Amino acid sequence: MISRFKGSLLGVAAGDALGVPREGAVSLGEVRDISSRYTDDTAMTIGLAESLVECRGLDEEHLAMRFMCNYEREPWRGYGGGPPRIFHLMRNGAAWEEELDKRLYPGGSFGNGSAMRVAPVGLFYYCAPVEELREAVRLSSCITHSHPLAVEGAALEAYAVALAVNGEEKFLEKLEKFVGEDIFRSKIDKMKELLKSRPGKQEVVRELGHGIEAFNSVPTAIFSFLYCSSFEEALIYAVSLGGDADTIGAMCGAVAGAWWGEESIPSRWKDNLENRGYIEDLAGRLYQLVSRK
């Protein structure tokens, strides 16, 4: 179990660092080696894990402050458009509870920024009732992403991580029962069709998307995990789809690492991962907390 926890968080960092050189790519090329730095996906995943460990559960206010402080320490991590503006508003006195993303986007942000960081919630709530997991995801998302489609994308990603930690054989069936919003439901239907054939990458991108929106990236990341038969293959595949490659890689890595465990991560990646020791330590502390619950 501890290997699955470590695999998931290291998986985020590996997918993120593998995808960096492919971010925004329209071609369907492959990369096989990770870059020396991870980006906001991993930085925010670390923030969420730190807050869960320190508060022994989800504390929105603590989490909002942790996100803000971690951003201020490393603003160069390649954050999306919204979150830095939200952290500036908070620093200047705006209340984090106000769903500040609604000031930036009508109805709030449906970017994938709350799904990309959510793996620690899936780990922490992996054997809790699904409603508890859903609620914790909602709280973690709304600080920067309050649009229902961002919340749903993050919930789907967290649940996928939880299912993977459990080694759930009825993975896709359970995901189907869990999903709420129509756009995600139709993507899961498409995913099932694609899994029956050997689709070209163009077709996968056309059907599932590879964009920055939660609904155009979370299903793609989960599909990449289901379509491939090892951690390494899944990550190389996810990132080869281009578009928001680092985030699709990170979200695929969270699930694939939880499924195949830490040992499945190639050592040429693990050995080059920035802050590997710290990330592993956080995963270990998260595991200790959960196993004592």
Ligand code: AR6
């Ligand atoms: N209406 C129209 N466009 C929207 C809306 C909306 N309601 N919400 C989001 N977008 P943001 P993130 C579009 O700014 O989700 C980093 O590179 C809009 O184009 O909330 O944290 C990470 O690695 C907006 O700019 O940021 C991830 O790849 C975009 O979605 C990514 O950024 C992102 O939403 C995460 O970004």
Ligand code: MG
């Ligand atoms: Mg990205």
